[in-house]
Amino acid sequence: MIEIDKISKLYDGVAAVDAVSMIVETATITVIVGTSGSGKTTLLRMINRLIEPSSGEVRINGEPTGTLPKHVLRRRIGYAIQGHGLFPHHTVARNIGAVPELLRWPPEKIRARVDELLDLFSMEPAQFRDRFPGELSGGQQQRVGVARALASRPDLLLMDEPFGALDPIIRARAQQDLRRIQRALGSTIMLVTHDIEEAIHLGDRVAVMDEGRLVQHGTPAEIIRQPATEFVAEMVGGVDRPLRLLSLVPVSEIVVDGPAEGEPLDADTNLRDALSTCLWSGRDALPVVRDGVPLGRVTLDAIRARAEGPR
Numbered sequence: 001m002i003e004i005d006k007i008s009k010l011y012d013g014v015a016a017v018d019a020v021s022m023i024v025e026t027a028t029i030t031v032i033v034g035t036s037g038s039g040k041t042t043l044l045r046m047i048n049r050l051i052e053p054s055s056g057e058v059r060i061n062g063e064p065t066g067t068l069p070k071h072v073l074r075r076r077i078g079y080a081i082q083g084h085g086l087f088p089h090h091t092v093a094r095n096i097g098a099v100p101e102l103l104r105w106p107p108e109k110i111r112a113r114v115d116e117l118l119d120l121f122s123m124e125p126a127q128f129r130d131r132f133p134g135e136l137s138g139g140q141q142q143r144v145g146v147a148r149a150l151a152s153r154p155d156l157l158l159m160d161e162p163f164g165a166l167d168p169i170i171r172a173r174a175q176q177d178l179r180r181i182q183r184a185l186g187s188t189i190m191l192v193t194h195d196i197e198e199a200i201h202l203g204d205r206v207a208v209m210d211e212g213r214l215v216q217h218g219t220p221a222e223i224i225r226q227p228a229t230e231f232v233a234e235m236v237g238g239v240d241r242p243l244r245l246l247s248l249v250p251v252s253e254i255v256v257d258g259p260a261e262g263e264p265l266d267a268d269t270n271l272r273d274a275l276s277t278c279l280w281s282g283r284d285a286l287p288v289v290r291d292g293v294p295l296g297r298v299t300l301d302a303i304r305a306r307a308e309g310p311r
């Protein structure tokens with residue numbers, strides 16, 4: 001568990017971050033979202049002490065970060081930034097293994113860890129292990145950057161706009177991958193973005209910053225349904241709120257017995273995508289499968305009811 005306790009940063013008497021407190025549970029993703037200049041990056045960097053707080057404290061599993069030597073802290077907290085920061089003259093394997101190497105893990109253990117991470121990121125180890133960053137696509141470089149930050153199994157991974165440089169289609173894939181990998185490894189992640197859609201898709205918890213203050217901290221559904229301030233309401237927008245709610249629910253939640261025609265949907269597909277499939281293909285029910293096994297069907301009426309009704 002990470003406890004952020006009334007942390008502030010003043011620059012010339014002006015608060016870039018103003019008494020922010022929050023608790024981040026282990027094995028969850030917290031997304032910090034806000035407009036430019038709201039203090040997101042400053043908050044993130046105070047956690048690994050790249051920026052010294054003016055006041056307040058951060059505790060990792062009960063231990064105040066202020067008492068840990070910086071090099072120990074950096075090992076316990078991974079940091080991934082936009083642009084990846086890969087070493088261009090080192091292979092993918094050396095880049096990913098950089099921290100384990102520093103920690104003097106035995107070579108076979110490093111190699112196994114590198115291959116495990118490459119596998120998780122859908123990059124065939126034999127094909128990618130010995131390449132250099134310049135021989136990878138932007139999306140692949142981004143994955144190697146995140147794999148490197150996860151390699152030593154940090155207590156916490158901080159990510160600052162990790163997908164900012166990716167085009168929208170790869171970006172959606174990269175977000176899904178991160179979610180899958182975070183679940184598989186049980187990692188604790190704090191991620192900064194200015195993109196509310198990204199926050200809603202990725203976060204177990206969303207923290208909204210405005211002018212240095214934390215104005216709301218809650219689940220994506222809470223942020224959408226009960227925005228705490230005008231600012232949050234504006235950020236999440238009012239018009240397509242039903243669609244946003246649908247994007248939080250998998251079809252498995254409203255699947256019912258019975259047949260339906262056509263291409264099936266996977267049980268993890270969200271209702272927003274299911275709705276667009278219905279509308280696009282002109283069907284009022286879709287078959288649902290999990291791992292290729294039929295589960296039943298999802299109906300257009302049930303999706304509509306879910307969009308309208310309170311939960």
Ligand SMILES: Nc1ncnc2c1ncn2[C@@H]1O[C@H](COP(=O)(O)OP(=O)(O)OP(=O)(O)O)[C@@H](O)[C@H]1O
Pocket residue numbers: 011015016034035036037038039040041042043194
């Ligand atoms: N070293 C500094 N000296 C003075 N002011 C600073 C410094 N670093 C940041 N600030 C100010 O603190 C505020 C918060 O900056 P921060 O970079 O945390 O915002 P942000 O939400 O991450 O913005 P962005 O999305 O644009 O990166 C801004 O007003 C910024 O100008």
